[in-house]
């Protein structure tokens with residue numbers, strides 16, 4: 001089973017691109033979603049989060065996303081600590097999931113690959129990029145976040161220039177149709193080259 005990472009900064013269009021691969025039959029693992037599920041359902045993860053952030057980290061049994069976002073995206077040390085709880089649990093679950101898939105390769109969609117120096121964990125890494133202003137606008141339109149809140153997250157992500165140098169494939173996600181064509185071409189190459 002070959003492992004392909006799909007990454008990109010906030011609002012670049014990772015989920016949009018991931019869906020295009022899924023439509024072509026590629027199994028896709030959504031790390032943001034699975035991380036939140038584990039933060040709610042894994043006793044070990046939940047206990048560590050409560051020890052670090054207090055009971056307010058959960059509200060009516062649900063993850064208190066607003067509270068946690070305020071705690072971590074303006075405090076690099078706390079973000080590091082949260083990452084150190086969540087990322088190993090997600091990686092373990094991803095590998096358990098990956099071995100069960102019946103496909104030549106699987107995709108892990110995740111915002112943080114180069115930031116965590118995890119690129120060698122994958123057979124190849126696809127990077128989705130778009131100009132910073134476009135990304136800001138997309139996220140503001142999508143969920144009404146403020147510019148400041150989005151910028152606070154961007155500060156914890158590496159720049160596109162740095163990531164382009166490390167990626168195997170780069171998709172500039174501007175026109176949806178062009179992005180779809182790039183996804184089809186990359187899928188064919190990955191199938192022909194055994195995930196590389």
Ligand SMILES: CC(C)(COP(=O)(O)OP(=O)(O)OC[C@H]1O[C@@H](n2cnc3c(N)ncnc32)[C@H](O)[C@@H]1O)[C@@H](O)C(=O)NCCC(=O)NCCS
Nearest residue numbers: 009010031032035065068069082083086090111153156157
């Ligand atoms: C703080 C939390 C609860 C906020 O949840 P929320 O629904 O608002 O955001 P969500 O998780 O869907 O992430 C949306 C985007 O924010 C950015 N982002 C999320 N986590 C991080 C992080 N640790 N570092 C930098 N950017 C991040 C990414 O661009 C991501 O795609 C959540 O982001 C979280 O628990 N993050 C830490 C764990 C993590 O890294 N999860 C994501 C990948 S495993």
Ligand SMILES: Nc1ncnc2c1ncn2[C@@H]1O[C@H](COP(=O)(O)OP(=O)(O)OP(=O)(O)O)[C@@H](O)[C@H]1O
Nearest residue numbers: 009010011012013014015016138142173174175176
């Ligand atoms: N090429 C595009 N043209 C116009 N809108 C787009 C394009 N690609 C994505 N979008 C829209 O921009 C928003 C952000 O895209 P998406 O959710 O796929 O990004 P993401 O990288 O997964 O974001 P996040 O880091 O917040 O998880 C969505 O509302 C999506 O529909």
